[in-house]
Amino acid sequence: MPPVSAMVSPSDRALRCRHRRAGALLFVFAVAGALPGARHAAAQVVHPAVSATLTQRDSDRILPTLTAQAAAEAGDGSPHAAPLPASALTTEDFRRMLPRTDMRSDADANAHPHPHAFLDNGAATSFDAAPIAKNPLAPDAIAIGATSCIACHALENLQASHSLHVRAFRAGAAGTGAAAACESCHGPGSAHARDPTKPGSIIAFTRDAVTPIDAQTGVCLACHEGGARQDWMGSVHQQHELACTDCHNPMARLSAEGALADHSINEVCSTCHQDIRDKFNRRSHMPLPEGQMSCVDCHNPHGTLTADLIKTDTVNGTCYACHAEKRGPFLFEHAPVRESCLTCHDPHGSNQEALLTLPVPMLCQQCHTMTGHPNDLLTTAGLATGPAPDERLIGRACLTCHANIHGSNNPSGSRFHK
Template structure:
């Protein structure tokens, strides 16, 4: 018993000197002395498995202190019952988000995180820990994380026409990179259309007859987050078409509002078109290679 007590006293006496000579690093055993519940989580999460079994370099070999920084000052602060514990706490509101995120970016700066600097989330002051639970054994579902802030998108997803997120066939991350991207709204591609073409390649073209709104931006007609109209359309056909095609042409544009109805029994273009929609004839609205020409009829 006395021998064990002697060893403990000797260790406590040596630890401050060791920490001072080692840049303030004390080793993860010191952390486990107080944070037993974190140790159990750490053994199961990705960081713990990698840092413990196959650390990549000296930094990862430091275990807890690889992310939380040197622990000597933290231990001294606890002994003084100092509320400012002088250690990197990723969920604390103290300090700038850039300081907390710098720890993560020391390893996670390439690949998916290549556009983080200057991204919408970075500029809004978000921390990596706003979305990621560092000691989690399994990652939270992406949709659950996104909808915790973007609740209006959750509501849109309940509309009758929607992307197959509810069915589990895709997630927000299929179109968006939450760490930033080359396109608007953290899109993975440089433009809205390029993002859509990643799946809808048959709409890409080039086509002999181009439909300018479709070529310019798919979102001119479609709402990708959900709609109560078929095919994610913003407005029901034919009213969507008439938002651009307002001038009189070969048939009246106001045949849907009940105006200028002909005398019963009188032949008219309006009566010939009754009960039909624009897409009955102009079916190739995304563009066409057909000789029928610019009217996108076939």
């Protein structure tokens, strides 16, 4: 979620003042909400100075009012808001809800990282067990619950409701009554509620964030580590300090899939790799401009065992995934073909046919100097319009005879023309 610190325009003083007032109220609400609901466990997460300022009576008085206000402002018909009419909420409700709303920040949960609360009705998903992220820049902050966040961030809540990421959190919360999905990523919100414009008071993921990139990434990896991201550490994108939110925006559904920061994978990648995008405009190219495939069909931007983020053990392994006929092995192999398709092809695009890096026969003549016909300089005289037409230049050139250039399975095919 974008940080509130980034959302507030520094020049918008009126808005900032209003926000501050809301923040102050929310802070009171937050602390009040946390204390009665989780008093037995929250002592370790609530700042002592704060806990001393509120009584049970204070929270009983403040909570229902603010909750109703927040729910009314949200007004979004969101899955968790609808079944919780604010007027019906009591402190006891919060006592039941908040520990789970806080996504298990309580001591009991910390001691038992695999609770089974969501098994009671079998309805919720694993998302309601997500931990609250730790904010290194606000270590004393405590969770305040999503309802509090939404009190100000109502439109953000609406937009985020369409994203797969947030819908998943909502579904997780539905089974337990929890409502603090925001803090699973942004960390506990009390410091931010107290001073919304203070940089670092909440974990933020945008350009204005003061949260270090590593910390931002760590928040995402806390849930998404392993699997396709197991090789993130040391990958070229990690070394270039890309953050997850350079490519992803989990706060809106901008793309058909993938929670991307732009409208498609290819558009995301071409944000930085414009030179590669241009290659796809060339005469021969993989069908990316036509929407038939994406960069991520071959590359895993999250890191792989190869330097170029190729998904398979080798470049050829990736090419064979779609061009299995080239895999062989053949009775007679062409050495550079077997070792790397890139010896002759530029997979992103080329001004020659079939993604070749040079026109044939020149491509072949970089290596083939053997006595006989391979090493001649072929000139315009050999074109179909020339005085001495030469099949080594016309049409498919060398490949007119050596058609099985990727390897031949014919007993007479050692020169790939059988």
